[in-house]
Amino acid sequence: MNRGHDRKFLWGVATSAFQLEGSPYADWASWDSVLKSRPDVTNHYTLYREDLNLLKELGVNAYRFSLEWSRIQPEESQWDEKSITRYQDIINILLENSIEPMVTLHHFTHPLWFIKGYPWHEDASVEKFLRYVEKITETIKGVKYWITFNEPYVLLLGGYLEGCMPPGIKDASLAIRALKNILSCHGRAYDIIHSRIPDAMVSIAHNMAALTPWRRWNPLDRLLSKIAKYFYNHSIIDAFITGRLSIKFPFKKVKEIEVQIKDKLDFFGVNYYTRVHIRFNPFKKMCVELRHRDIDGYGLTDLGWEIHPQGLAKVLRYASRLNVPLIITENGIATHDNQKKIRFMKRHIDVLEKCIKEGIDVRGYFYWSLIDNYEWLQGLDARFGLYRVDFDTMERKPTCAAAYYSYIIKSRNF
Numbered sequence: 303m304n305r306g307h308d309r310k311f312l313w314g315v316a317t318s319a320f321q322l323e324g325s326p327y328a329d330w331a332s333w334d335s336v337l338k339s340r341p342d343v344t345n346h347y348t349l350y351r352e353d354l355n356l357l358k359e360l361g362v363n364a365y366r367f368s369l370e371w372s373r374i375q376p377e378e379s380q381w382d383e384k385s386i387t388r389y390q391d392i393i394n395i396l397l398e399n400s401i402e403p404m405v406t407l408h409h410f411t412h413p414l415w416f417i418k419g420y421p422w423h424e425d426a427s428v429e430k431f432l433r434y435v436e437k438i439t440e441t442i443k444g445v446k447y448w449i450t451f452n453e454p455y456v457l458l459l460g461g462y463l464e465g466c467m468p469p470g471i472k473d474a475s476l477a478i479r480a481l482k483n484i485l486s487c488h489g490r491a492y493d494i495i496h497s498r499i500p501d502a503m504v505s506i507a508h509n510m511a512a513l514t515p516w517r518r519w520n521p522l523d524r525l526l527s528k529i530a531k532y533f534y535n536h537s538i539i540d541a542f543i544t545g546r547l548s549i550k551f552p553f554k555k556v557k558e559i560e561v562q563i564k565d566k567l568d569f570f571g572v573n574y575y576t577r578v579h580i581r582f583n584p585f586k587k588m589c590v591e592l593r594h595r596d597i598d599g600y601g602l603t604d605l606g607w608e609i610h611p612q613g614l615a616k617v618l619r620y621a622s623r624l625n626v627p628l629i630i631t632e633n634g635i636a637t638h639d640n641q642k643k644i645r646f647m648k649r650h651i652d653v654l655e656k657c658i659k660e661g662i663d664v665r666g667y668f669y670w671s672l673i674d675n676y677e678w679l680q681g682l683d684a685r686f687g688l689y690r691v692d693f694d695t696m697e698r699k700p701t702c703a704a705a706y707y708s709y710i711i712k713s714r715n716f
């Protein structure tokens with residue numbers, strides 16, 4: 303592929319393997335009931351060539367997707383070479399069409415053998431994950447952009463604090479051990495990838511939200527929102543700068559841990575969706591209550607999330623402290639209303655344009671998502687896609703939002 307476009311802005315869409323392909327070997331397969339009754343909704347596994355044609359139709363020059371670890375290593379002692387070849391086929395098709403692949407190694411799901419035997423709070427998890435990274439970097443060719451982990455903090459909140467995602471644990475001290483191991487995997491995966499692909503661009507995709515006090519006048523709301531903002535948005539950024547992760551939960555002592563990730567970053571992936579309002583409530587876990595409110599008048603999404611484009615500027619400004627290029631690795635809206643989807647895109651891309659003019663080094667924007675897909679705990683009704691999927695027939699149809707995104711790509715010159 304001609305990579306003369308290295309300084310060219312990456313306009314892409316993002317997807318994740320499990321949401322489109324499912325996997326009988328993944329922890330989520332036994333966790334969730336939607337996919338048990340409707341395994342056919344993940345037919346991208348067989349239809350990937352047709353779906354990749356949609357990228358050409360859109361005119362994107364980049365595509366972020368993930369590898370489903372549980373398909374590649376369904377048993378600890380077994381590598382499924384066919385599955386690796388299929389991912390290589392996806393990459394080859396992208397390269398033939400001058401579409402830059404960005405590959406995510408871990409997007410929430412795990413092989414069952416891993417999560418049962420070596421969950422993240424066990425130190426043995428690190429070597430198991432790195433073996434997978436070794437295998438991938440030995441076999442997969444043609445990828446420059448790598449995301450080691452998608453949204454480690456979401457995995458941590460869901461899997462270790464709320465318990466709503468596998469491994470379904472609710473324990474803050476195990477959460478911290480898990481985070482330490484995940485970050486250690488990132489640091490070592492960074493080195494493995496660079497040892498094989500010296501000019502690789504490696505990052506994580508970090509979910510950042512605009513976080514604000516529910517009642518500005520209330521000192522406790524302000525305090526909690528400050529703590530939450532630091533933990534959720536900033537602590538990992540500071541850890542990339544200093545090699546130390548500082549964790550503070552409300553009304554607990556600060557915990558400092560060493561993490562070997564200082565400077566192990568070639569760009570920084572930001573996933574941005576919404577703003578969250580935070581209030582002190584003694585009857586809630588950790589005294590924290592979260593809410594979405596339509597303050598700007600742009601409405602809420604079908605998932606009830608506030609549409610707050612200005613928040614994107616805030617999180618980008620903070621992330622720019624890292625002094626590496628930033629890429630918006632996810633931004634999108636769940637809505638049945640395609641005009642609303644267009645307005646969402648336009649408003650966020652306008653904010654992005656201002657940030658770039660202000661001097662923030664943003665090198666790419668990936669809309670989430672290409673087609674409607676399985677949205678984890680929310681099932682099938684969250685319509686993020688530029689292409690509408692009829693879940694009865696599984697037919698994909700372009701929406702006017704797809705046409706609008708193509709127009710944006712052609713007309714905005716960043």
Ligand code: BGC
Pocket residue numbers: 318321452453456509573632670677678
């Ligand atoms: C995740 C996606 C998810 C999207 C919308 C992101 O946090 O990476 O897997 O579908 O948000 O909820």
